[in-house]
Amino acid sequence: MGINDGSEIPYTGxxxxxxxxxxxxxxVGSVTGIVTVPLLAKGSLLLRPPGSIEEKxxxxxxxxxxxxxxxxxxxxxxxxxxxxxxxxxGTPYINARAGACDxxxxxxxxxxxxxxxxxxxxxxxxPDEVRIGLARLYPERCLSVKGQLYTGPEPKNYNPDLYRWKxxxxxxxxxICRLCVDKxxxxxxxxxxxxxxxxxxxxxxxxxxxxxxTGCGVCEMVCPVQEAAIKVIPRMKWRKRA
Amino acid sequence: MRPAYRSxxxxxxxxxxxxxxxxxxxxxxxxxxxxxxxxxxxFSGFHLEDIFTTLQLLFxxxxxxxxxxxxxxxxxxxxxxxxxxxxxAWICPFNLLAEWSEILHLWLVRKGLVKERHFRxxxxxxxxxxxxxxAYLTGYLYFETFNPIGMIVxxxxxxxxxxxxxxxxxxxxxxxxxxxxWCRYVCPVGTAYGLLGKIAMLRVKFIPVDCPHxxxxxxxxxxxxxxxxxxxxxxxxxxxxxxxxxxCTNCGRCIDVCRKGLLKYGVRYIDRIT
Numbered sequence: 001m002g003i004n005d006g007s008e009i010p011y012t013g014x015x016x017x018x019x020x021x022x023x024x025x026x027x028v029g030s031v032t033g034i035v036t037v038p039l040l041a042k043g044s045l046l047l048r049p050p051g052s053i054e055e056k057x058x059x060x061x062x063x064x065x066x067x068x069x070x071x072x073x074x075x076x077x078x079x080x081x082x083x084x085x086x087x088x089x090g091t092p093y094i095n096a097r098a099g100a101c102d103x104x105x106x107x108x109x110x111x112x113x114x115x116x117x118x119x120x121x122x123x124x125x126x127p128d129e130v131r132i133g134l135a136r137l138y139p140e141r142c143l144s145v146k147g148q149l150y151t152g153p154e155p156k157n158y159n160p161d162l163y164r165w166k167x168x169x170x171x172x173x174x175x176i177c178r179l180c181v182d183k184x185x186x187x188x189x190x191x192x193x194x195x196x197x198x199x200x201x202x203x204x205x206x207x208x209x210x211x212x213x214t215g216c217g218v219c220e221m222v223c224p225v226q227e228a229a230i231k232v233i234p235r236m237k238w239r240k241r242a
Numbered sequence: 243m244r245p246a247y248r249s250x251x252x253x254x255x256x257x258x259x260x261x262x263x264x265x266x267x268x269x270x271x272x273x274x275x276x277x278x279x280x281x282x283x284x285f286s287g288f289h290l291e292d293i294f295t296t297l298q299l300l301f302x303x304x305x306x307x308x309x310x311x312x313x314x315x316x317x318x319x320x321x322x323x324x325x326x327x328x329x330x331a332w333i334c335p336f337n338l339l340a341e342w343s344e345i346l347h348l349w350l351v352r353k354g355l356v357k358e359r360h361f362r363x364x365x366x367x368x369x370x371x372x373x374x375x376x377a378y379l380t381g382y383l384y385f386e387t388f389n390p391i392g393m394i395v396x397x398x399x400x401x402x403x404x405x406x407x408x409x410x411x412x413x414x415x416x417x418x419x420x421x422x423x424w425c426r427y428v429c430p431v432g433t434a435y436g437l438l439g440k441i442a443m444l445r446v447k448f449i450p451v452d453c454p455h456x457x458x459x460x461x462x463x464x465x466x467x468x469x470x471x472x473x474x475x476x477x478x479x480x481x482x483x484x485x486x487x488x489x490c491t492n493c494g495r496c497i498d499v500c501r502k503g504l505l506k507y508g509v510r511y512i513d514r515i516t
Contacts, residue, residue, distance in 0.1 A: 022361050030372060059382035060302040063295050064392055065278035066400055070269050079396055082404045089387050089405055090396055115282050115289055115309040116299060 043085020046093035047133050047217065047234040049077050050101060051111035051124035055235060062118040064090030068110035074162045076101040076217075077110060094132075096217025096232050099158045103127035103185045103216065128186055133215030134236040135180075135191065137207055141229035143177040144193070144205050150177060155224045172224045180207050180219035180230050187212075191219065211238050243501050250494030251341075254331055258338040265399045279395040280333070281386065282313060289313035293321075293434040298385060301377040318438065324492075326439020330425060330432050331493035335394045336409065340425055343413045344464070347421050359420050361427055363467065363489050370433040385430060422464045426489070436488030445484045446492060447508035450476040459496035459505065465489030469496060484510050 045055065049068050052058050069077045069092055076099045080088040092110075094101055108127060111119040124130045139145040150172040160166060171179060184191045189212030193205045207219075207230060217232045246252065261276075265283075268275045277284045281295045291313030299306060306314070321329060330337050350356040376384040386392055390409045397403045412424045425432055439445075453473070460466040468487030476483040497505045 018359070018361065022365070026365065026368070056381055057303060061299060061305075063281040063292075063299065063383065064386055064396065065282040066396065067278045067282070067284065069400060070274075070277045079400050079403075086387055087382060089403075090392060113277075115278075115284075115291065115307065115313060116303070117305065117307040117310075 043080075043088040045234050046080065046084060046088060046091070047096060047215065047232055049092050049094060049110045049119055050103075050108050050127070050130040050132055050214070050216070051114070051119040051121060052132060053118060053120050053123065058118050059087060059091070061116045062091050063116055065115070066090075066092065067113040067115065068092050068119060071105070071109045071113040072101070073104050073109075074102060075099060075159075094217060096220040097157050097228055098221075099162070100217030100221040100232075102163055102183075102218050103130075104164055127216075128189065128212060128214065130214040130216065131237070133217075133232040133234040134238055135209045135213050135215065135217075135219050135230050135232050136236070137209065137230050139206065139229075141225055141227060142207065143172065143225060143229070144207060145196075145229075147176065147202070147204050149173060149175075150224050152224075152226060158221050167222055176205065177224060178205065178207070179222045179224065183218050183222045185216060185218055186214055190214065209238070213238060243503075244498045249498040251498055254493060255338060255341075257332050258335055261333050262335045262338075262395065262398050265395055269399050279399065280335075280391050281389075281395075282310070288316065290317055292431065293317060293438065294431045295383070295386070297374060297434065298377040298383050301374050302381055302383055321435060321438050322442050323444065325442040325444040326435040326437065326488070327432055327491040328439075328442075328444065329435045330429075331491035334391055334431075335398070336390045337425060337491075339394070339409070339413055340416060340422055343417045344422055347417045350417065351421075356418060361420070363426055363465065365427045366429070366433045369428050370430040373430050389431070390424065391431060425491075426464055432491075433488070439490065439492075440486055440488050443510050443512070444492065444507060445486065445510055446472075446490060446494070446496065447482050447484045447506055447513070448472045448476050449482040449504045449506070450480065451504060452502060453477075453504055454502065456501065458499045458501070462495040462499050464491070464493075482508070484508060 048058060053061070064079065066079050069079060076094050077092045078095065080091050080093050082089060084093070106127070108124055108130065111121045111124055143150055154169065165183065167179060167183070171177065178193060181191050181193050190210055191213060192208050192210055194208040195203060196206045197203050215232050215234070219230045220228045220232050223229050244250070264276045265279070267273065268277060275286055280292060282289070282291045284290065289309045289312050291310050293314065296306065296310060296314040299310065347356065351358050373385040388408055390412055393403055393405045393409055397406050416423050420427070450473070459469055463469050465487065468485050468490040471487055472483050472485045494507065497507065
């Protein structure tokens with residue numbers, strides 16, 4: 001029943017033609033690979049899990065095992081697919097709007113779960129030491145800055161059942177919204193309400209990001225307006241306003 | 243010849259599928275039994291780290307954390323005991339898909355619709371070195387951006403990835419052009435385990451008693467050069483010999499099909515060769 005008759009075993013040898021064919025396939029393949037992959041590799045800068053080291057060494061050390069994903073109690077961490085760039089494939093990120101890290105686990109469990117040091121406990125032992133990004137306010141969309149009540153449809157951008165606290169609709173429908181300040185897991189060290197006097201004499205409250213902001217993204221998640229008025233910019237560092 | 247219902251192939255299929263299901267349900271039901279992927283995982287708390295992933299880390303990152311090192315040593319010890327590319331044939335989920343496409347490929351070959359092509363397996367060393375150099379030059383785990391094993395396990399555990407298209411592409415090439423192309427000529431993960439397999443303990447052994455040279459074992463083997471070598475060696479020495487070739491995946495298909503039962507699993511260094 002053999003395909004070959006036994007007199008010769010054709011597996012070890014290879015004709016010259018086959019060799020040339022194969023060699024050219026290998027060469028063409030490697031060259032296209034080496035050229036195209038770095039081009040495709042241009043990915044968007046993602047919000048990494050807490051304790052992530054700088055982006056370049058992060059990509060060098062993340063083995064895409066997803067152990068940080070598995071340990072996260074609020075399912076904030078996901079693994080990236082093609083859409084965030086080839087270089088990001090399989091790497092963990094947080095889509096803050098769809099589910100942010102609120103440090104429910106108290107001890108930055110994802111950092112402890114990482115075997116390779118892509119998430120390093122030396123730079124983030126406690127939640128308030130985390131610096132994965134910086135929240136940025138877009139005042140033109142902020143209800144508090146505009147002094148308005150929210151009237152739109154009920155926001156459904158995240159799963160509220162996963163979190164320890166609840167947001168009540170009256171917090172932004174009946175009062176001037178201050179959710180980003182109230183729900184911030186770090187508190188006053190990270191974000192405060194500042195009283196601002198506008199040139200026209202109107203006095204309003206403006207959420208102001210402080211040095212303690214970890215970039216966890218809870219403010220972005222809870223912001224009730226259609227497009228969040230406060231967003232986390234991945235890997236941005238805090239500096240004092242001029 | 244082992245009947246189909248107790249063939250090693252069936253056992254392997256069950257083991258490979260179970261590993262994938264274990265990854266899936268361990269996360270889904272929060273069992274914490276097997277977390278991670280085949281790149282790096284934790285089996286009930288014990289770190290496990292793939293050999294090639296660790297090598298890539300060394301080249302791209304330049305530093306190995308203690309947990310990686312522990313996992314790496316565990317894997318090396320385990321696969322030294324059970325035979326290097328045992329990973330490929332018994333664990334790797336891509337192998338399962340590749341085996342099914344191989345069946346399709348061989349059917350097409352028999353129908354005369356597809357031509358069989360064979361290349362030198364040593365080409366895989368070139369890929370092995372190439373991917374390590376690229377890990378160093380690009381500064382990230384280059385191979386992991388398109389490692390089909392990672393894609394399959396991630397898809398099974400964390401939900402489907404579009405990246406799975408790449409796995410389909412490889413399988414298409416294997417069905418239409420080259421039998422088991424990825425596993426035989428490219429996959430550096432297999433190369434790493436194969437190199438370990440050269441000295442590993444559990445291996446297939448061949449007893450050269452009345453071998454009728456029917457060649458069924460060659461036909462089912464994805465690395466016939468490994469069998470050829472051991473046949474020659476055993477017939478020259480007149481004793482049983484172990485397959486030590488790096489290409490052998492310990493899949494046991496040759497054991498399944500040998501009508502005279504001349505092929506068996508054996509333990510090197512312990513089994514006295516008679």
